[in-house]
Amino acid sequence: MGISADMGAGFQRLRELVEAVARCGRNTPGHGVSRLALTEPDRQAREIIAGEMRELGMTVHTDACCSLWGVLPSSGKGPGVIIGSHLDSVPEGGDYDGVLGVAAGLGVVRDLLSVPPRPGRPLAVVVFTAEESSRFSLACVGSKAAAGRLSPEDVRRFCDGQGVTLAEALKNFGGHPEALGQEIISPADWAAYFELHIEQGPVLDKTGDDVGIVEAIAAPTRFMLELEGVQAHSGACPMALRHDALTAAAEVILAVEAAGQAEAKFGSVATVGVCECRPGAMNVVPGRVTLKVDLRGIRSESVARMRSQVMAKAVSVCGARGVTCQLTPYSSDVPVAMNAELTALLERICRERDVKYRRMPSGAGHDAMFVAECIPSALIFVPCRDGVSHSPKEQIEWAHVQPGYEVLREAVKERLFL
Ligand SMILES: [Zn+2]
Structure with missing residues (x-):
């Protein structure tokens, strides 16, 4: 043209x-x-x-x-x-x-x-x-x-x-x-x-x-998840007795991705953009992890489904691993x-x-x-x-x-x- x-x-x-x-x-x-x-x-x-x-x-x-x-x-x-x-x-x-x-x-x-x-x-x-x-x-x-x-x-x-x-x-x-x-x-x-x-x-x-x-x-729904496990010696603490906050967080991050993929047909997306691990030392089993989650879509019900899917998975993963999980909402726009x-x-x-x-x-x-x-x-x-x-x-x-x-x-x- x-x-x-x-x-x-x-x-x-x-x-x-x-x-x-x-x-x-x-x-x-x-x-x-x-x-x-x-x-x-x-x-x-x-x-x-x-x-x-x-x-x-x-x-x-x-x-x-x-x-x-x-x-x-x-x-x-x-x-x-x-x-x-x-x-x-x-x-x-x-x-x-x-x-x-x-x-x-x-x-x-x-x-x-x-x-x-x-x-x-x-x-x-x-x-x-x-x-x-x-x-x-x-x-x-x-x-x-x-x-x-x-x-x-x-x-x-x-x-x-x-x-x-x-x-x-x-x-x-x-x-x-x-x-x-x-x-x-x-x-x-x-x-x-x-x-x-x-x-x-x-x-x-x-x-x-x-x-x-x-x-x-699309409007973002954003929240923070704080996972608290038990900080321990990476050499002295046996695998069966650990409550590793970072491995729990890894499962939650994958759950966020899976929620986004499940709703992709509606144009929705899901991202963990921040993952802070404490204390962050090579010889310490991580005791505490902060995740920041950003869910977006043009259909409110799709964003709501992602949110509940992520939360259900976080609760079950953390429960199985003896890690606590706390949610702090940031925003939920329409x-x-x-x-x-x-x-x-x-x-x-x-x-x-x-x-x-x-x-x-x-x-x-x-x-x-x-x-x-x-x-x-x-x-x-x-x-x-x-x-x-x-x-x-x-x-x-x-x-x-x-x-x-x-x-x-x-x-x-x-x-x-x-
Ligand atoms: Zn611009």
Whole structure:
């Protein structure tokens, strides 16, 4: 699928913007970009994007949570369309996570303006603040705020590694943390939200599909398991008399994997990401092990089944081994469905344009999950090489991004002229 003569400028500009933003917070070669939220590199990236918004004739403003909005004034009435994503990165992250979605939004605006008539409804591009949890241990800060899910008290609770609170950082960046909760995205103003994002997983790269239409965003259920056995001398304690916390933990870890495999047909996944063994000496039978478990899925009942399967196995394994097991819950979030009408619209456009696509879940969280609480929202995935993300090795093929970009543009166009 080639770039049509009348609408090629937007995609070309998208590439230039991604390259320009990637220079903000660029580390030494091989170390990617470090553009943590509300830092100087973040400010530089926002300046590039705000400049482009102005050049396109958009009105630029930042909200109480420092999210950057460019709004294209419209002649007509009726709720408009928002395209958004984020510009902040993890430490030593890649060039495309988030940035691609913001730049795609501005590419779409450029393309739509190049062919009359001018959109009859408002069109906005938004850069949400601090989508990554890297700096403040809180993800999707800007989109949570825009959904009315962040209070002035909340932002005083979170702070970065230097002890700067999120509230202070917002204030220093020109935000108004005391006004959080006053501006919420309203269906009276906005009819739809679209976000384009790299998949950050290997599915599209493996299947050869160019577009992923996200049906739902998985929510994590997280908990800690503390296994306590009996610490002993590794030479003097015979095998039959041991209560080894680590061998019990090994069985529990395999049970977590088995639970994930049993529910894989529903798109669920299960991971033990942390295993701390104490005292951690070669000549000591481990007395205590801490496991941190992360279960995710787009169906609550599937996540619940994994959780009970893991707990049943942990109880029986520990009981048989004379080890105690204690559970501390961290979080249990609810999966978020994307809007069915918008996913159907995206699917129709893919079919019409002969784009290879698949419907799929998102394992990772995105700003779209909070915007979806306010207005109909859709998330479009494009492939990234080997599914690698949050890494300097993050890479895309522009030829495989272009179909997703064009699907986004056509979907936005349909909603604006509806
Ligand atoms: Zn992202």
